[in-house]
Amino acid sequence: MAPFPAQPLVGGCLCGAVRYRIKQVRTAFWCHCTMCQKASGSAAVPWASVARDDLELTDGTLTRYASSEGVIRGFCGSCGSPILFDMACEAEVDITVGTLDQPDAVQPSHHLWTHSARAMTAGLGADLPRFAAERDPP
Numbered sequence: 001m002a003p004f005p006a007q008p009l010v011g012g013c014l015c016g017a018v019r020y021r022i023k024q025v026r027t028a029f030w031c032h033c034t035m036c037q038k039a040s041g042s043a044a045v046p047w048a049s050v051a052r053d054d055l056e057l058t059d060g061t062l063t064r065y066a067s068s069e070g071v072i073r074g075f076c077g078s079c080g081s082p083i084l085f086d087m088a089c090e091a092e093v094d095i096t097v098g099t100l101d102q103p104d105a106v107q108p109s110h111h112l113w114t115h116s117a118r119a120m121t122a123g124l125g126a127d128l129p130r131f132a133a134e135r136d137p138p
């Protein structure tokens, strides 16, 4: 089975104001960093990495927050759904798997930043490789 079937993928925020289309997902991972925890209100966030040109915003606009130097987090200004992680120096951007219309179409293949993983995530994707910090996509 192909890792990411049924592409292109579409998704959007909770209220529907922001909609997007992804041509192709390159990879997907769980992020356990403390900034994703704060930005999402969750213990870990599943992200799908896509080439910058493979992401198209089809409705609405993202409210942008610079969470670090050179890093933008984009979310819906109406309902607050976190959608985009955009690091200016990288060719790929990340989209929250949970905002896809069919989140099951994308399965994370590894964990990043597990040095700050929370105890409650111990059984989450337990069979997947874990990396204490950042890692280049496979």
Ligand SMILES: [Zn+2]
Residues within 6 Å of the ligand: 013, 014, 015, 016, 017, 018, 076, 077, 078, 079, 080, 081
């Ligand atoms: Zn919204």
Ligand SMILES: [Zn+2]
Residues within 6 Å of the ligand: 031, 032, 033, 034, 035, 036, 037, 113
């Ligand atoms: Zn993170």
